[in-house]
Amino acid sequence: MSKAKYKPLSFSTTMRNPERIASFLKCIVPYEHKILTNEIIIEIILEVIRNKLYKPTYVNNVLRYKAIYANEEKSFTREQLLDIIENSEQKHKEAGFDYGWPSRFDTWYKLSKEFGFLYYKMNEPIVISSLGHMLIDAISENPLNSEKIENVFTHSxxxxxxxxxxxxxxxxxxxxxxxxxxxxxxxxxxxxxxxxxxxxxxxxxxxxxxxxxxxxxxxxxxxxxxxxxxxxxxxxxxxxxxxxxxxxxxxxxxxxxxxxxxxxxxxxxxxxxxxxxxxxxxxxxxxxxxxxxxxxxxxxxxxxxxxxxxxxxxxxxxIGEIDTNIVNIQTKLPENSNEIRKNTVEKFAKQYTKKQILSELLILSTGSRESKDPVFRFINAPARLEFLTSIALKQCFKDMDVNPQYPYDDEGLPTSTAGGGIADIICKELEYDELIEVTLMRGRADQVNNEIIPIARHQKEVRKSNPDTFSILIAPMIHDDTRMAAEWQKVAYGIDIYTYEISKFIGLLDDGGNNLKDLVSFKRNLVDH
Known part of the structure; x- marks a missing residue:
């Protein structure tokens, strides 16, 4: 056995954000209290791949599997999942686990174990701590409960x-x-x-x-x-x-x-x-x-x-025990705290060029590369989309009152996405109110149920005080049914919801305009109707 020595602290990069950690934990919930065996590990791995949290190379090698993985509305059958596992050799070995998929399982869940969310050992019962369940619950709320997530990681x-x-x-x-x-x-x-x-x-x-x-x-x-x-x-x-x-x-x-x-x-x-x-x-x-x-x-x-x-x-x-004092201590914001958030948007709008911000938005649109920016790279992608969109709007419409709704720290930087019951970004100029919703979700059900329906509800409320209100939904891609749902809201209730893919929205901002009204006037040619 090798002798222990001083080593640099290194956290696993396979689990970079709370949502991913919680998504993996949810896959193990059906097997809580079961004895961990290689057979149970395979069942958990099937769930992970079924939920498209891990993509074995073999998936890209088989066209029908690649198509299923790319389509959020399609799912793998059990037979297909077993075929994927059988043809995806894992050249991997972790102490205490067999070579291959069992060791891959340990790599996925080791950080959750270290953080006190989960306990497992071969031939012993799987246990999810109160803290682990608290994280799963926080992520499962719609919208996710950012304060609860912060408390979970503070506890840990x-x-x-x-x-x-x-x-x-x-x-x-x-x-x-x-x-x-x-x-x-x-x-x-x-x-x-x-x-x-x-x-x-x-x-x-x-x-x-x-x-x-x-x-x-x-x-x-x-x-x-x-x-x-x-x-x-x-x-x-x-x-x-x-x-x-x-x-x-x-x-x-x-x-x-x-x-x-x-x-x-x-x-x-x-x-x-x-x-x-x-x-x-x-x-x-x-x-x-x-x-x-x-x-x-x-x-x-x-x-x-x-x-x-x-x-x-x-x-x-x-580590898994909950300290009620940490839960009960509330964040205290100063009286002018909302100005801190708005001032930060204005500062970044001046500090960065329009091209730089649009380039950062494009990174989120494709998801194919990481931001290298010393600030943006440390803001979780969904919250970063709200922040960058706010900055882009302020750069293009300098007289616009851009009021993002995300939680923020004392520097005015977002710590999570906006909560429920209100638009992600509220913009005002002259007689118009504009409600901006941004999302990285691509699936039909997610966009229609979690975006279009709440957007319509928000707009109905705001129109009671200002009838000249419209909404814009921005996403990496807009599903055809999302467009149809937006059009139906117009026909049925007179609700104006315009849908943009991020790339089209970038093109719109790049063309420019004098005010919100100009932006609306471009919709017939540039929005995805």
Missing amino acids: LVKYSSNNPLRKTLNSNVPLVLLLKVIRNLDNDPEYAHNGIFRMEIPLFLCWPDGNDIALYEYIKNLRKNYGYSYSDEFMYDRCLQILNAGEKDKKYFKLSKICRESVDEYIRKMRMTGLLSLRGNGRFLDENKFKKEKIDYIVQNYPTEKTFENEEIYFNY
């Missing part, structure tokens, strides 16, 4: 330990609590108050050996005094190797690109799932979200930066 990460029994490492700290306490230490230092953590300093957190937040604060302060904020990747990499007690031979395992870039990105994503952290300085700094001050106060006062566990079961029972 204030207890998540770098040396938990599922990891073999000498590093021993609670990464989130360590981060929050170091930020507080810097905030209490007159020289560095309100700066937060510089992005190039995050590798230190990934490699720090223990929970000594004072020592890490002093280490960072010393670096800033001697070098300012001019660290290079190579400079920080060398210091991380020193912290890890790593030699030249360890460089093939501890790669610069991983420690200074890839793991940093994933660390930021995971920490921001709690809603406790804000990005500042165009993504250059990670700081506490001042709207969450009361909750952060409670965490730094009641949770340790270091904790060890004898075995997996003790760890699971600890």
